[in-house]
Amino acid sequence: MKELTFSTLVAVFEEMFGRWLFWALLALALAVALAFVLVLVRERRLQARRLILAELIGIAGGLAAVWLVQTVTSSRLTDVGGPIDAVAIMGIWITGAFVALIASYAAFGLISRG
Amino acid sequence: MTQSRSRRIDLDLSRRHLLAISGAALASGVAAPSRAAAAKVATKAHIVIAGAGAAGLTVANHLVARLDGARLTLLDARKEHYYQPGYTLVAAGLKSAGYPVSTTRQWVPPGVEWIEEAVAELDPQANRVVTSTGKSLGYDVLVVATGLDLDYAAIEGMTTDLIGRDGIGSVYAGPEGARRTWEEMSRFTDKGGAGLFQRPATEMKCAGAPLKYAFITDDYARRKGTRQKVKLTYAAHAGALFSVPIVSEKVRMLYAERGIDVVYSHVLKAIDPGRRIATFETPKGQAQIGYDFINVVPPMRAAAAVRKSPLAWQSGPLAADGWVEVDKTTLRHIRFANVFAVGDVAGVPKGKTAASVKWQAPVAVEHIVADLSGRKSGATYNGYTSCPLITRIGRAMLVEFDYDNNLTPSFPGIIAPLEELWVTWLMKEIALKPTYLAMLRGRA
Numbered sequence: 079m080k081e082l083t084f085s086t087l088v089a090v091f092e093e094m095f096g097r098w099l100f101w102a103l104l105a106l107a108l109a110v111a112l113a114f115v116l117v118l119v120r121e122r123r124l125q126a127r128r129l130i131l132a133e134l135i136g137i138a139g140g141l142a143a144v145w146l147v148q149t150v151t152s153s154r155l156t157d158v159g160g161p162i163d164a165v166a167i168m169g170i171w172i173t174g175a176f177v178a179l180i181a182s183y184a185a186f187g188l189i190s191r192g
Numbered sequence: 193m194t195q196s197r198s199r200r201i202d203l204d205l206s207r208r209h210l211l212a213i214s215g216a217a218l219a220s221g222v223a224a225p226s227r228a229a230a231a232k233v234a235t236k237a238h239i240v241i242a243g244a245g246a247a248g249l250t251v252a253n254h255l256v257a258r259l260d261g262a263r264l265t266l267l268d269a270r271k272e273h274y275y276q277p278g279y280t281l282v283a284a285g286l287k288s289a290g291y292p293v294s295t296t297r298q299w300v301p302p303g304v305e306w307i308e309e310a311v312a313e314l315d316p317q318a319n320r321v322v323t324s325t326g327k328s329l330g331y332d333v334l335v336v337a338t339g340l341d342l343d344y345a346a347i348e349g350m351t352t353d354l355i356g357r358d359g360i361g362s363v364y365a366g367p368e369g370a371r372r373t374w375e376e377m378s379r380f381t382d383k384g385g386a387g388l389f390q391r392p393a394t395e396m397k398c399a400g401a402p403l404k405y406a407f408i409t410d411d412y413a414r415r416k417g418t419r420q421k422v423k424l425t426y427a428a429h430a431g432a433l434f435s436v437p438i439v440s441e442k443v444r445m446l447y448a449e450r451g452i453d454v455v456y457s458h459v460l461k462a463i464d465p466g467r468r469i470a471t472f473e474t475p476k477g478q479a480q481i482g483y484d485f486i487n488v489v490p491p492m493r494a495a496a497a498v499r500k501s502p503l504a505w506q507s508g509p510l511a512a513d514g515w516v517e518v519d520k521t522t523l524r525h526i527r528f529a530n531v532f533a534v535g536d537v538a539g540v541p542k543g544k545t546a547a548s549v550k551w552q553a554p555v556a557v558e559h560i561v562a563d564l565s566g567r568k569s570g571a572t573y574n575g576y577t578s579c580p581l582i583t584r585i586g587r588a589m590l591v592e593f594d595y596d597n598n599l600t601p602s603f604p605g606i607i608a609p610l611e612e613l614w615v616t617w618l619m620k621e622i623a624l625k626p627t628y629l630a631m632l633r634g635r636a
Contacts, residue, residue: 082602089635093626151621152286153614157586162606163614 107177114180117187125187132183139178140171232260235564240321240329242311243337243495244268246276246632247535247549249299251335253634254557256301259564264303265331267323269310271296273632274367275625277546280401282370283363284408284585285378286621289371299632311338314501316528333560336503336516336533338495340397340544346491348462348471355488358465359385362488363405364397377405377485381412384421385484388470392491393429393459394513397536397544400579400591402426402489403433403443409485410450411584424451425481427458427472435542436597439581442610446583455481463488492544494537503531505539515539520595521572523556530563532556542595543577550631551576576600580620588616 092100118124147170148154158164239255241248244266252266278292300306307329313322314336321329342364344350354360356372359380363370380387389406391399406426413419426433426447433447433454434440447454458472458479463486470486472479492513498504499514503525506517516533517526520540525531534552536544543552555573562569575595580588590607592600601609607616630636 086630086636089630089633090623090626093629094622147618151586151618153586153617153621157584157614157617159587159612159614160608162608166615166618 110177110181110184113184113188117184121187128183128186128190132179132186135182136175136179139182140173140175142178143170143174146174232258233561233565234260235262237332237564238263238265238330239333239335239560240265240267240331241335241337242267242314242321242497243339243535243537244270244296244300244306245273245337245339245535246546246628247339247537247553248335248337249273249296249632250549250553250634251337251534251557252304253299253301253632254553255560256303257634258557258561262564264305265329266300266304266306267309267311267321267329268296268306269308269324271308273299275628276397277624277628279363279367279370280404280408280582281621282367283361283373283377283405284582285374285412286585289367292367292370301634311495311497314497314503316502316525316531319530332530333563334528334531335556335560336498336531336537337535338498338537340492340536341495343394343491343493344488347460347488349465350463350488350490354465359468359483359485360463360465360488361485362490363401364489373487377409377412377487380485381409381416381418381422383484384413384418385423386482387422387424388427388481388483388486389425390427390458390460390470390472390487391429391489394491394493395510395515395544396489396492398579399434399544400581402487404582405487406447406452407450407583408585409487410452415585419451423453425453425455427460427470427481428454428456429459431456436591436593436599438597438599438610439591439593442589443581446612455479460488492536494539498537503528503533510539520575521555522559523552523573524559532560540573540575540595542575542593545577545579546628546631547576547578547592550627550636553631553634574600578602580616580624582617582620583612586617587612587614588620589613590616590619 158167239262241252248266252264255264273294273296275292278287281287282289282291309323309325311321312324319331344352352365355362355365355369356376361373361376363373387409389402391402406424410424413422432440433443457475460470461473462471468483470481470483493499494514498516503516504514505511516537516539518524518533518538519526523532523534523538534556535549552573555571558569558571578592581591582588589610589612591609592602594600599609627636
């Protein structure tokens, strides 16, 4: 992989998830981000109690992301071998945690406003 | 005579297509292939691609994107397409036999004619290809991508129907063969005994695969708690475990650490399935090694039609097995200028992997497009290839190198090439197949 361009990455992700699922997932991510911004704009502040609950869900979301990747790849935490592996595991955990936090905060915000 | 004829055809082509493309925008004469930046070249040339495996399909998709009006013909009798890098995962019990299988049809780009027949004869003097039913096809440009033959018959006593019984496995023997190999290896690591691994003395596809399978077998025995009952031996065909010295040394150290014995200069000549004995040719004469499980890797040769054609190397180390005589940097035939070879069949010193195809195909295509538009291309292939060398389930080393045995890491300073890493395993497990499929479509 001497050359990694944006179009190559898109092509690879389309093959990985299937073209429609990949773009649907991206659209879903965008919708979640928009919902989060919408809730923030409506309330003009972060709700502390809701944020703490979302953070707890975020911790679980990070763990779920690590578990999912390891299950899909038939690997275990003991397979972590070098610094880049630790960085990758943390990256996966942070991504999962961030997505779960944003999604749950937005969902609670929309429900409470609904 | 042959050379001058080829050159004349080439010049005729150039003249004809120079006229045809008048007014068409041409790609700038860049050295590196850049499909996105290149405009389509108008041409009426007939390009025959012999072989619709990874190389043939990738070349076809690149050509469709680069040419306007060309007649493209793919020749291959096989209806199934096999993602061969997946065989190791099937033989490791991690994927089903269906995992590497798709259809050739789904990768053939629109506008390309696919003749579902094998190549029987190649006549580069007459610019003709003859199919298995006797159909004769003329061409302006020929891309040879017929792959290679697994020569199981060269090992006395070995037939493919033995795979999956009597302790015999062979990861290379297609998806079903890989599945049966897993069953046999699994039985072996349950019970224990002597496991034997080897590789042929010929050029071969993915020279890391036999090494990986010894690592995987070791790992399963450890996981099952039977490692004490298992003796593993790797029989190297020459004086090293791998053609790249630094990689060979690393594998030697890991084998020593895992307790995998190594014998050198052992070339498998015969097996006796009944007595479970493998006979090797060594510098000191024949040597016999008993086994309870063996992963047979047969000699590999260019596809028969290529081997007996004038396209094969006539002398030198690549002549014996009939690999196509191409310039290793341009993949253009040395004697027939309108012929290129891509993939396993190319007679180049290294690189019979999907990664090689990924980097060979754009170079060959760049030269073909340049020829058809009457210009010269400086595109070159440096022998780059890569191998995620699995060292246990869950870890691999990302080994990348070129013709000169230089390591060519894609992520220097981030992913160390000789370090056993989980992220490299991640790539092998989830990213390699989508990258391969994107390559077939000419998108990666």
